[in-house]
Amino acid sequence: MDLSFTDDERAFRQEMRQFFRTKIPDSIRAKVAEGEGLTKDDLVTSQRIMNDHGLATVNWPVAWGGKDWSPVQVYLYQDEMQQANAPTPIAFNVSMVGPVIAQFGSEEIKARFLPKTASAEIFWCQGFSEPGSGSDLASLRTRAERKGDKYVVNGQKIWTTLGHYGDWIFCLCRTDPTAKAQEGISFILIDMNNPGITVRPIYLIDGGREVNEVFFDNVEVPVENLVGQENKGWDYAKFLLGNERTGIARVGISKAKVARIKELAALEMSGGRPLIHDERFREKLAAVEVELKALEMTQLRVVADERKLEKGKQNPASSILKLKGSVIQQQLTELLMEVVGPYAMPYQRDFEGRNEAPVGPEYATEAAPMYFNYRKVSIYGGSNEIQRNIISKAILGL
Amino acid sequence: MDFDLSDDQRLLKDSVDRLIADKYQFTQRKKYQAEPTGYAAENWEALAELGLLGLPFEETLGGFGGGAVETMIVMESFGRGLVLEPFFATIILGGGLLRRAGSAELRGALVPRIVAGKLKLAFAHVERHSRYDLHDVMTTARKDGSAWVLDGAKSVVLHGDAADMILVTARTAGAQRDRDGVGLFLVDARAPGVTRRGYPTQDGLRAAEVTLTGVRADQCLGTSALPIIEHVVDEAIAALCAEAVGAMQVMNEMTLEYLKTRKQFGRTIGSFQVLQHRAVDMLTELEQARGMAMYATVMSTEADPVERRRAISAAKVQIGKSGRHIGQEAVQLHGGIGMTAEYAVGHYFKRMTVIDQLYGDADTHLRQLARLGGLFGHAA
Numbered sequence: 001m002d003l004s005f006t007d008d009e010r011a012f013r014q015e016m017r018q019f020f021r022t023k024i025p026d027s028i029r030a031k032v033a034e035g036e037g038l039t040k041d042d043l044v045t046s047q048r049i050m051n052d053h054g055l056a057t058v059n060w061p062v063a064w065g066g067k068d069w070s071p072v073q074v075y076l077y078q079d080e081m082q083q084a085n086a087p088t089p090i091a092f093n094v095s096m097v098g099p100v101i102a103q104f105g106s107e108e109i110k111a112r113f114l115p116k117t118a119s120a121e122i123f124w125c126q127g128f129s130e131p132g133s134g135s136d137l138a139s140l141r142t143r144a145e146r147k148g149d150k151y152v153v154n155g156q157k158i159w160t161t162l163g164h165y166g167d168w169i170f171c172l173c174r175t176d177p178t179a180k181a182q183e184g185i186s187f188i189l190i191d192m193n194n195p196g197i198t199v200r201p202i203y204l205i206d207g208g209r210e211v212n213e214v215f216f217d218n219v220e221v222p223v224e225n226l227v228g229q230e231n232k233g234w235d236y237a238k239f240l241l242g243n244e245r246t247g248i249a250r251v252g253i254s255k256a257k258v259a260r261i262k263e264l265a266a267l268e269m270s271g272g273r274p275l276i277h278d279e280r281f282r283e284k285l286a287a288v289e290v291e292l293k294a295l296e297m298t299q300l301r302v303v304a305d306e307r308k309l310e311k312g313k314q315n316p317a318s319s320i321l322k323l324k325g326s327v328i329q330q331q332l333t334e335l336l337m338e339v340v341g342p343y344a345m346p347y348q349r350d351f352e353g354r355n356e357a358p359v360g361p362e363y364a365t366e367a368a369p370m371y372f373n374y375r376k377v378s379i380y381g382g383s384n385e386i387q388r389n390i391i392s393k394a395i396l397g398l
Numbered sequence: 399m400d401f402d403l404s405d406d407q408r409l410l411k412d413s414v415d416r417l418i419a420d421k422y423q424f425t426q427r428k429k430y431q432a433e434p435t436g437y438a439a440e441n442w443e444a445l446a447e448l449g450l451l452g453l454p455f456e457e458t459l460g461g462f463g464g465g466a467v468e469t470m471i472v473m474e475s476f477g478r479g480l481v482l483e484p485f486f487a488t489i490i491l492g493g494g495l496l497r498r499a500g501s502a503e504l505r506g507a508l509v510p511r512i513v514a515g516k517l518k519l520a521f522a523h524v525e526r527h528s529r530y531d532l533h534d535v536m537t538t539a540r541k542d543g544s545a546w547v548l549d550g551a552k553s554v555v556l557h558g559d560a561a562d563m564i565l566v567t568a569r570t571a572g573a574q575r576d577r578d579g580v581g582l583f584l585v586d587a588r589a590p591g592v593t594r595r596g597y598p599t600q601d602g603l604r605a606a607e608v609t610l611t612g613v614r615a616d617q618c619l620g621t622s623a624l625p626i627i628e629h630v631v632d633e634a635i636a637a638l639c640a641e642a643v644g645a646m647q648v649m650n651e652m653t654l655e656y657l658k659t660r661k662q663f664g665r666t667i668g669s670f671q672v673l674q675h676r677a678v679d680m681l682t683e684l685e686q687a688r689g690m691a692m693y694a695t696v697m698s699t700e701a702d703p704v705e706r707r708r709a710i711s712a713a714k715v716q717i718g719k720s721g722r723h724i725g726q727e728a729v730q731l732h733g734g735i736g737m738t739a740e741y742a743v744g745h746y747f748k749r750m751t752v753i754d755q756l757y758g759d760a761d762t763h764l765r766q767l768a769r770l771g772g773l774f775g776h777a778a
Contacts, residue, residue: 001692006399286715301692323682
């Protein structure tokens with residue numbers, strides 16, 4: 001048992017640190033640190049830079065621009081990216097649709113989509129959830145009816161994150177309404193510029209626009225846009241959802257938040273002294289730090305184990321990464337809001353573009369919205385209750 | 399980075415696990431506990447034969463030459479068995495102090511006897527007012543010619559009644575709570591002026607109240623030994639964390655088995671979602687604790703006391719929290735049977751409760767960690 005990194009791994013970490021802190025523009029990293037929403041341009045710019053250095057799609061097959069890295073290298077890459085407050089490469093492109101196309105798509109569809117997906121020339125969004133199909137995703141009803149060399153798509157998707165940035169959407173559609181729920185679903189790629197598609201915003205409790213409803217009204221899609229086989233889409237969706245194992249804990253992001261909380265709590269005064277000297281506050285923060293360290297250890301154990309496991313098998317510890325990681329992220333946003341005290345109150349989203357000075361310190365403006373917004377992390381990607389169902393069945397055998 | 403055990407470590411683990419499986423079924427444990435000493439002399443001999451009593455000592459003195467990882471392996475296994483023998487008191491605490499503070503001569507005289515199972519040790523440091531502060535010492539040590547004479551009273555000395563020799567903290571200089579002037583002395587447990595009142599503790603192990611009246615110490619291991627004592631205690635906390643992981647693992651296994659077999663309303667109770675989710679939370683707590691026990695193990699040998707303390711305190715916080723959660727839930731999910739003395743799960747719960755109170759409970763260590771600035775965002 002040796003928890004230290006090798007010299008090579010340390011050098012690799014240094015290289016990653018250097019890259020993320022010098023090549024990703026400071027203006028973008030500052031927005032991430034403050035929890036300010038990123039524009040499409042920010043996300044695309046950052047991803048292009050990473051892609052130009054071969055660092056956007058490290059999880060892909062080598063033939064399509066991936067890296068044959070060890071799990072430790074992948075971990076260090078993520079950790080440094082997150083601690084540098086660099087934006088994660090667009091998840092819909094890099095960890096969702098890209099790997100599905102690379103794994104299940106024809107050579108033709110790979111050549112057509114993968115390079116543009118890597119360079120973010122296409123900004124993807126995800127069409128999975130529907131109003132009636134949240135946790136019970138397989139009950140989805142959006143219909144893709146085969147008519148000659150086209151599918152005609154009708155239905156509605158919801159919670160489409162950054163759908164308003166999307167150039168294309170990958171959708172789960174029902175292609176065989178007579179089959180069992182999981183067996184009649186296909187994975188189809190749809191150009192958002194198609195006639196018949198309407199994107200309508202859903203404003204969240206933080207006041208931001210992040211998710212959308214997407215309506216399909218007789219949208220015609222060429223059959224070449226089917227990924228893999230018809231009616232096998234559920235298998236591909238499971239592959240997609242199971243792909244993200246260790247990054248989901250977002251340990252690096254939480255570490256960056258702890259550092260920021262300490263930095264700001266040294267500036268904010270409470271009882272005539274910096275808040276960071278308040279015992280009650282310090283202990284609350286320390287309690288979260290303990291959980292975060294434990295999660296990091298769990299993540300490292302998963303990472304170290306990955307090379308020994310058969311493909312597709314999971315270390316039992318990996319199952320708790322999302323569960324625990326989401327709660328820690330939420331606790332840190334609570335603390336960050338507490339740090340700014342009364343300056344958490346002013347709602348300043350309406351000031352955007354008006355050139356008014358912020359009320360209170362600049363760093364306070366996003367504290368409360370981020371707290372509200374982060375309630376999502378225990379809901380999306382399979383709510384924590386669904387995670388518990390999965391762990392109970394798959395790990396505990398209950 | 400590598401969480402694997404070496405071949406030798408794997409062999410050690412196999413042999414200790416086998417010993418626990420053979421000798422430490424719950425019904426066997428009850429018999430040992432009923433002995434006047436509260437443990438089985440034959441088990442102590444078995445530990446000696448396996449070489450486990452030499453675990454941390456140098457090989458030239460007949461020891462095993464093991465490090466922190468070897469200690470972790472043994473303690474985790476002992477946690478599974480709820481071992482009653484004075485291994486922690488003699489080998490981890492007493493042995494640790496001898497190893498770090500004892501002269502070569504003293505080690506040469508005592509270690510072979512410890513390894514052979516002929517000498518048991520205890521560490522006396524708690525006083526009525528000291529709570530978890532190792533530096534809060536009223537017991538006095540004064541020089542009488544070349545000898546040191548000790549006066550004071552020590553509480554909850556783990557296995558103090560079984561010990562042949564006791565390591566005692568006593569003040570050689572300074573005020574009650576000064577960090578300087580905390581001496582470490584070796585006392586013959588049967589020396590004139592030593593009185594001991596032994597008693598069982600909540601977890602079925604034993605401890606003693608020890609009073610010292612004009613006791614002439616055999617040896618002074620340091621007149622101002624706090625840094626060394628704190629390092630040994632940090633190593634001991636790492637060992638307790640490993641033991642706790644073993645105990646929590648058993649509670650989770652027992653609870654899971656119960657959920658899968660106990661039937662009510664015509665179905666196994668593990669089919670109820672409300673219980674499934676609670677079992678998942680127990681697993682989460684265990685995995686978080688396991689990671690921190692490993693972290694504590696690795697960091698326990700760190701020379702920088704601040705770095706080491708941060709890690710050890712963080713681990714003790716996690717272990718205390720996980721242990722309380724898993725212990726309480728294990729009893730609750732078993733229902734009435736979990737409350738009974740004849741069923742094992744409650745005994746694991748009680749051991750976890752005691753472990754939280756040894757060398758600083760979760761709140762004490764959380765406060766300490768907070769005062770040291772937390773875990774993240776330091777230059778290192």
